[in-house]
Amino acid sequence: MAFAARSLPDHADPRSGRVLLLGATGFVGRHVGAALEGAGYEVLAVARRPRKTPASWRLYLMDLASHGPEALTALLDEERPVAVVNAAGEVWSSSVGGMRLGNQLLVDRLLAGLARSRVRPRLVQLGSVHEYAPQPSRVRLSESSATRPTTDYGRSKLEGTQAVLRAAAEGATDAVVLRLSNVIGAGAPAGSLLGHVAGQLLAAAPGTTAEVRVSPLRSSRDFVDAKDVSRAVVAAMRVPGAAGSVVNIASGSSQHVRDMVDLLIGISGRPARLVESSLTGVRPVTDTDWMGVDISRARELLDWTPGRTPRDMIADMWRAAADLASDSRGSG
Secondary structure (H helix, E strand, O other), X not given: OOOOOOOOOOOOOOOOOEEEEEOOOOHHHHHHHHHHHHOOOEEEEEEOOOOOOOOOOEEEEOOOOOOOOHHHHHHHXXXXXXXXXXXXXXXXXXXXXXXXXXXXXXXXXXXXXXXXXXXXXXXXXXXXXXXXXXXXXXXXXXXXOOOOOOOHHHHHHHHHHHHHHHHHHOOOOEEEEEEEOEEEOOOOOOOOHHHHHHHHHHHOOOOOOEEXXXXXXXXXXXXXXXXXXXXXXXXXXXXXXXXXXXXXXXXXOOEEHHHHHHHHHHHHOOOEEEEEOOOOOOOOOOOOOEOOEOOHHHHHHHOOOOOOOHHHHHHHHHHHHHHHHHHHHHHO
């Protein structure tokens, strides 16, 4: 399979090279692509379905999980990227099969494609802190914490991580795994807790008080801004000593989910009444009620620290959701 070569966009630094970004049209992928472009890389965006992307990105349609790795190998050999970032996968799908397909089989196909290629780019695999076993309250998750996930999502992500680490240990690929905490920012999925709250606020008739129904808000979580995650991806691509490592990427602080919901309602400026119920259609909390994450390895190995606050990430999320709702009404 041949791919047409094109010149770099005017603002791309030819010394930085190209980066193949899987899952480029997803929530995290879009943020990573913007950070890559800002750092001078040309973005080769890979996605399953055609969606709008920046004009400077090159979009390749490829369903790696459902098909073999041959097309990926051809693309790697043609474009010779300096790095591959895997931001693809299933996030808290209701289908166990879907999560295995997107988080496990896709990684196997990705590694097979890399192994067959004539180039050796750095692979940055985006994993999840939900791969770890739940920790006792006030004990932070570190990279040495046990990996005994309690959810189907965590188990499927762990299978992908382990495959990448095996390939790195065998010398088959140059790879880094970033285990992300709960990512928030512009474009956050509508099915997430905060996305669900934003949707109910936006659905309320003007001049009325929104009734916001949520699952019982009993847990505390580490929330990290999508822009901070994207900076970590760029850092992981560039640090030679990071090869074969697992690195937690998180804010380093635990926020009660009720505080995050209250902050979102306050930023929206819309009157709301919060109703806690187990019948919300939002993913229930099925692992520990308290989660904190140790990010000392990210500071030491990647020279990375988070820079954005809960207010920053929720404000970005709200503005994007409100703009999308406004655009939808305008085109309706």
